[in-house]
Amino acid sequence: MTFIECSDLSFSYENKTVLSKVNFSVEKADYICILGENGSGKSTLVKGLLNLKRPSNGKIVFSKGIKSNEIGYLSQQKSMLKDFPASVFEVVLSGRLSSMGIRPFYTKKDKAIANKNIEKLGISHLKKKSFVELSGGQQQRVLLARGLCGTEKLLILDEPVTGLDPLVTLELYDLIKMINETEKMTIIMVTHDAREAIKHASHILHLANKQLFFGTTEEYKKTRMAEEFLGGGKVD
């Protein structure tokens, strides 16, 4: 099932085009990694997918299977939430906000969903702790649980491992892969870590202010671009 179809997309800031000619589609249970150098347009595209920025050209079409408020989102670690004066449970529960519409309170169902995701990510023991007292890796797990509270279909992650140590980074990648495989959760992830990306992703979207490549990871691995981007050496 196709969730999102992007055709001939461009984005501009103050009439300056920063991304153009983007054409790709997102199918249910895909794991798409968006690669590219700094300033290549990755975050701008994510803003477009989250309906936070309007394309200057082309269109993003959501299928009947998904609405734009059914997308979970986890941003870079430098997120404002790092200083959020709240417990782990409250932070995770706040992931239900986008699904609440005009309803001003959390229901039992919202709380049950928060608890389910806390369990899924193995952070039940941290539930009552203050979010600001956690390690970077623990905070990112909490924010992943929060992102999952907003969706059962599509999770967008913008550089989720930035600033984490290598071991915690691997743990987080494994968790994301587990969610993709066991829940059939569709994943779109922006990352600088191309080597890890090609280990996990089903598809690669490579940007350089335009679309350089979109296709399966297997196809991508055969390209010269992949070799160069991965800094030479064997692509495994």
Ligand SMILES: Nc1ncnc2c1ncn2[C@@H]1O[C@H](COP(=O)(O)OP(=O)(O)OP(=O)(O)O)[C@@H](O)[C@H]1O
């Ligand atoms: N709010 C803004 N106003 C003006 N220009 C912007 C704005 N946000 C981004 N840009 C410019 O758009 C281009 C693409 O930026 P974007 O943040 O999408 O790139 P990126 O690939 O996500 O980069 P990084 O890997 O450094 O996060 C850059 O040249 C950037 O300077």
